[in-house]
Amino acid sequence: MTVTTLEKAADAKAATVEFRGLRREFGPTVALDGLDLTVRPGELLALLGPSGCGKTTALRMLAGFEHPDSGEVLVDGEDVTRVPAHRRDAGMVFQSYSLFPHLSALDNVAFGLRMRKVRTAERRSRAAELLDLVGLADKGERFPHQLSGGQQQRIALARALALRPRVLLLDEPLSALDAKVRLTLREEIRRLQQELGITTLFVTHDQEEALSMADRVAVMRAGRLEQCAAPAELYGRPATAFVAEFVGTMSRIPGRLDSGVAEVLGQRLPVDGDAPAATEIDVLVRPEAVRVRADDAGTARVVATAFLGAATRVTVRLPDATEVKADLPTHEAAGLGSGAAVTVSLPERPVLVAERTQ
Amino acid sequence: MAGSLNNPARVLKPARGANKSVRVRPWRGVVLVCAGLYFLVPLAASVVFTVDVPNQGITFDAYRQIVSADGFGSSLLLSLELAAATIAVVLLLMVPAMVALRLGAPKLRPVVEVICSLPLVVPPIAFVAGIATVLKWGPEHLSRTPLFETFVALQNPDFPVVLVLAYVVMALPFVYRALDAGLRAVDVRTLVEAARSCGANWPQALVRVVLPNLRGALLNASFLTLALVLGEFTVAQLLGFQPFAVWIYSVGGSQAQLSVAVSVLSLLVTWALLLSLAGLGGRSRSASASRG
Ligand SMILES: Nc1ncnc2c1ncn2[C@@H]1O[C@H](COP(=O)(O)OP(=O)(O)O)[C@@H](O)[C@H]1O
Ligand SMILES: [Mg+2]
Numbered sequence: 001m002t003v004t005t006l007e008k009a010a011d012a013k014a015a016t017v018e019f020r021g022l023r024r025e026f027g028p029t030v031a032l033d034g035l036d037l038t039v040r041p042g043e044l045l046a047l048l049g050p051s052g053c054g055k056t057t058a059l060r061m062l063a064g065f066e067h068p069d070s071g072e073v074l075v076d077g078e079d080v081t082r083v084p085a086h087r088r089d090a091g092m093v094f095q096s097y098s099l100f101p102h103l104s105a106l107d108n109v110a111f112g113l114r115m116r117k118v119r120t121a122e123r124r125s126r127a128a129e130l131l132d133l134v135g136l137a138d139k140g141e142r143f144p145h146q147l148s149g150g151q152q153q154r155i156a157l158a159r160a161l162a163l164r165p166r167v168l169l170l171d172e173p174l175s176a177l178d179a180k181v182r183l184t185l186r187e188e189i190r191r192l193q194q195e196l197g198i199t200t201l202f203v204t205h206d207q208e209e210a211l212s213m214a215d216r217v218a219v220m221r222a223g224r225l226e227q228c229a230a231p232a233e234l235y236g237r238p239a240t241a242f243v244a245e246f247v248g249t250m251s252r253i254p255g256r257l258d259s260g261v262a263e264v265l266g267q268r269l270p271v272d273g274d275a276p277a278a279t280e281i282d283v284l285v286r287p288e289a290v291r292v293r294a295d296d297a298g299t300a301r302v303v304a305t306a307f308l309g310a311a312t313r314v315t316v317r318l319p320d321a322t323e324v325k326a327d328l329p330t331h332e333a334a335g336l337g338s339g340a341a342v343t344v345s346l347p348e349r350p351v352l353v354a355e356r357t358q
Numbered sequence: 359m360a361g362s363l364n365n366p367a368r369v370l371k372p373a374r375g376a377n378k379s380v381r382v383r384p385w386r387g388v389v390l391v392c393a394g395l396y397f398l399v400p401l402a403a404s405v406v407f408t409v410d411v412p413n414q415g416i417t418f419d420a421y422r423q424i425v426s427a428d429g430f431g432s433s434l435l436l437s438l439e440l441a442a443a444t445i446a447v448v449l450l451l452m453v454p455a456m457v458a459l460r461l462g463a464p465k466l467r468p469v470v471e472v473i474c475s476l477p478l479v480v481p482p483i484a485f486v487a488g489i490a491t492v493l494k495w496g497p498e499h500l501s502r503t504p505l506f507e508t509f510v511a512l513q514n515p516d517f518p519v520v521l522v523l524a525y526v527v528m529a530l531p532f533v534y535r536a537l538d539a540g541l542r543a544v545d546v547r548t549l550v551e552a553a554r555s556c557g558a559n560w561p562q563a564l565v566r567v568v569l570p571n572l573r574g575a576l577l578n579a580s581f582l583t584l585a586l587v588l589g590e591f592t593v594a595q596l597l598g599f600q601p602f603a604v605w606i607y608s609v610g611g612s613q614a615q616l617s618v619a620v621s622v623l624s625l626l627v628t629w630a631l632l633l634s635l636a637g638l639g640g641r642s643r644s645a646s647a648s649r650g
Contacts, residue, residue, distance in 0.1 A: 065551050085554040092555040098548045102570040111566075112556035156552075163557055 014042035014199045015166040017062060021071035024057055024223075031057040032068070033223035039167075044193050044200040045228075046210035049220035050246070055203040056095075058220075059169050062201065064088045075166065086115075091160030092169040095176065097152050099144040105155045106131065106140035112163040130158040133192065150181035157189065161196070168193065168200040174209065186213055207247050211235065219243045237273070241354035244284045251290065251324040252282035254356065262353050265344055272350035284352040290326035291345045292316055294335055298343040300324075302336050316344055401622070408619040420619035424609060433605035434627070439517060440601055441587040444525040445580050448533050451526070453576070456537050457568055460546050474534035477527050482592040489524060490597065518599045525587050532582035540575020544568075581632055588628050602627070 017039040024032040031054045039045045047055045060066035061073055064085030072081045080088060099108050110127035118126070131137050134154040144152055153173050160168060170189070174182045190213045193200050204210050210217045211231040218228040219242075227239040238244035255264030257279050262269050264283045292302075292314055303323065304315040312333035314326050324344060328336075336342065408420045424430060459470060477485070496509045512520040546568060553563035569576070591603045600608070606624050610617030 063551075063555055065554070084559075085551070086557050086559050088555075090555060092552070094548055094552060096545060096548055098545075098552040100549065100552070100567055100571070101544070102573075111553070111558075115557040115562060115566075159552075159556065169555075 014197050015076050016041050016074075017167055017199060017201065018074040018077075019058065019061075019071070020074065022058065022061060022068045022073070023070045024054075024061070024066065024068050030223050032061075032071075034071070035220070035223065035225055037218055037225055037228060039199055039201060040216075042197045042199055043215040044190065044202055044213060046214035046217045047201060047203045047220060048207060048210040048217050048246070049205065049226075051205055053220045054223040055205075055220055056171055059092075059171050059201060059203050062088075062167065063090050063092050063169055089163070089165050090167045090169055091163065091165035093153065093156045093160050093171065093173040095172040097144065097149065097156075097176070099147075099152055099155055099159070101144050103143075104140065105136065105142050105144070105147065108144070108155055109158045109162050111159065116163065126162065127158075130162055131155070133161075134158045134188070148181075149177050150185055153177065153185065154188075157192070161192075161198075166199065168198050170200065170202045172203055172205070175204075175206070182209075189213070211247070217247075219246060221246075238284075238352065241282075241284065241357075244352060244354070249287050249325055250284050251287070251322075252284060252354070253318070253322060253324060254320065255281055255283045255353070257281045257353065262351055264351070265346060267346060267348075269346060269348065270350045272352050275353065276355045278355045280356045281353045282356050283346075284354055285324070285346060287313060287325040287327040289347060289349075290324055291347065292326045292328060292336070292342050293345070294340060295343040296341055298341040300342050300344050302338055302340045302342055304338060305333060305336060316342060318344065401625070404618050404622050408615055408622060411615070420615050421623065423616060424620055424623060427609055429600065429605050429609075433600055433602045436517070436600070437588055437602035438631075440521055440525065441584045443522045444529060444587050445583045447522060448526045448529050448583060449576065449579060452530075452533050452537055452579075453569070453572070454564070456534075456541060457546060457564065460541055461550065471534065471538075474530045476530075478531045482528070483596075485524070485528075486593045486596045489520065489593070493520065493597075513597075515599060518597070520597065521594060521599060521601070524593050524597075525583070525590065528590070528593075529579075529583040529586055532586065533579040536579040536582060537572070537575050540572045540578070543575075544571045577635070580635060584631060584635060585628060588624075588631065 019035050019037045022032045022035040024030075033054075035054070035058055037045075037058075047058060049055055057066055061068055062075075064080070064083060068081065072079050074080065075089075099105075100111065103111065106124065106127050109130050110123045113123040113126060128137065128140060131140050134157055136151060136154055136158075139147060139151060139155075144155075147155065153176075156173070173189070174185055177185065186209060189202075202210070202214060211234070214231060216228055216230050217234050219226040219234065221242050227234060227243045229237075229239075234243065234247050238247060244250045253264055255262050257263075257271070257275060260271055260275050262271050262281065262283055269283075288311075292300075299319045300316045302314055303317045306313045306315075307330065308327070310330060311327045312330045314328055314333055314336055316324050316326060318324060326344070409416050409418060411417050411419070455470075459466060493509065493513065497506055500506050500509065512518070512523075549567050549571065550563045553567040554560075558566060587601075589603055590601075591607065594601050595604050595607070602624065606620045610620035
């Protein structure tokens with residue numbers, strides 16, 4: 001698997017993509033509600049959010065299949081809102097299998113070159129090269145129905161890359177595949193993207209996928225951008241409660257806010273970031289930050305344990321019926337059966353707080 | 359979790375299906391034989407009746423008479439021309455319309471379906487009466503305008519365009535259903551979008567991607583239209599034209615043996631044409647497959 005002629009794509013400077021105030025309504029549904037987002041040259045940006053939050057709509061606007069009611073899409077500073085899809089220079093991989101059923105894998109990959117009137121010999125050698133790049137050099141003569149789902153998506157990726165597009169658009173390309181294939185293909189897409197240095201927008205509703213692949217992750221909610229940050233920052237310093245709870249696991253523990261200090265579980269902890277105005281608050285904690293200790297005098301009870309390998313996830317019910325998830329090293333969790341009395345505490349570190357919702 | 363629950367069902371189903379098909383197989387044979395007898399016995403009897411003349415033994419005179427009769431070639435040719443024109447017009451009309459409908463206004467589908475099915479409920483007699491009225495009315499009122507020439511051209515007996523128009527309408531229900539079934543089987547929207555993101559414009563996406571994947575449906579639609587046009591009698595007869603079906607009727611009229619021979623022959627001609635159309639479709643498919 002080599003990148004030879006394809007390196008030319010990397011030579012040309014990678015593109016910047018910018019969404020400005022994109023708005024789109026479908027009848028009563030507001031799919032995009034003023035989306036602002038910038039994708040930096042050569043980065044893989046994951047568009048993450050719950051189903052129906054407008055990720056696909058945003059991607060399709062960049063591809064040219066959907067038109068905004070207002071706002072604009074810029075590629076390298078140029079407004080492309082009125083450019084038809086076939087001149088957008090964007091390669092796309094779809095969520096559903098989208099290979100042309102009547103063409104072999106090789107012809108599928110060569111389709112775009114054919115549309116560009118590239119000569120047959122050159123076309124076939126380019127297509128063969130791309131098939132090699134996605135590790136399917138020997139499957140060129142197969143038809144889509146003779147290929148597995150993972151192989152079809154690889155071919156679709158090769159097809160999307162064939163015209164050396166300035167941006168690569170991936171709309172949940174792995175969601176139809178089984179877990180194992182998904183993992184290997186995830187790594188492969190990332191490797192290819194880095195080798196080619198192509199600006200890539202990757203839509204997914206799977207936070208693990210987004211965090212593990214992307215340079216930056218943009219979390220969307222109801223047609224708007226909630227936060228756009230590198231995975232570590234998104235996980236460690238979520239800007240909003242929505243992001244905190246959507247990315248990774250988060251438990252809410254009720255507490256009180258008193259002059260910038262959170263009182264929770266009998267502890268007084270400083271607040272991380274801006275404190276809300278309310279006094280009734282929830283403290284947001286990751287399972288790995290919660291400490292659980294067996295204690296016969298404890299008022300909390302273990303309600304469930306789940307073995308995760310090196311760690312065990314313990315679900316604890318506090319006296320006020322709040323459930324808190326905690327990850328403990330498996331050897332520590334050994335004695336904690338269902339119903340065991342425990343005490344729960346937090347490390348002496350600044351905590352994230354959010355206004356209580358109910 | 360849901361997946362693992364689903365799996366056993368998915369594994370079991372084909373297995374059960376396989377068992378059933380093994381058990382059912384003898385029945386299939388019986389049904390096939392019954393159906394075969396139902397179709398073949400009358401046909402064989404007809405053939406025997408036409409070739410086995412009392413006192414003369416086996417003779418193909420009846421067929422020889424038909425083929426050499428005046429108008430055999432010209433009426434068959436006319437029917438074929440009409441069929442070709444009808445297929446071309448109805449497909450050019452319906453394929454873009456149905457693809458556009460599917461992509462642009464899926465909610466209108468039921469409306470179009472009902473409109474396309476209307477010809478099924480209008481009896482050909484009523485249909486032809488309407489056409490005849492218009493054809494009579496037109497020239498009277500338009501005799502001083504260039505449209506008069508149009509009406510004359512419509513009814514040119516060498517190639518009656520009016521029949522093509524009538525057959526297009528009559529073929530709509532069949533063509534609609536054939537194309538609809540074909541369009542259901544492919545994800546037209548995704549295929550078109552994939553083609554467009556590969557740099558194909560609209561016409562290219564339609565011709566290079568959608569049509570090849572509708573080949574079966576196009577072939578079906580053409581089959582049904584061909585069969586319809588070859589067998590259509592009422593409209594052509596009442597408007598006074600003489601395509602194959604009308605000619606066959608006029609030839610066979612008086613002699614019993616001849617008229618049976620004529621119906622056997624028309625059946626064979628239709629079959630031959632359908633088979634050749636199927637052969638054509640099959641050949642281009644394998645050609646496109648080997649182009650690789
Ligand atoms: N063509 C369409 N017609 C009507 N509603 C649509 C259409 N496309 C998307 N929507 C609606 O817009 C919202 C956002 O859709 P989408 O962008 O597909 O979400 P996501 O990809 O994040 O799951 C959804 O509520 C969806 O029902
Ligand atoms: Mg989507």
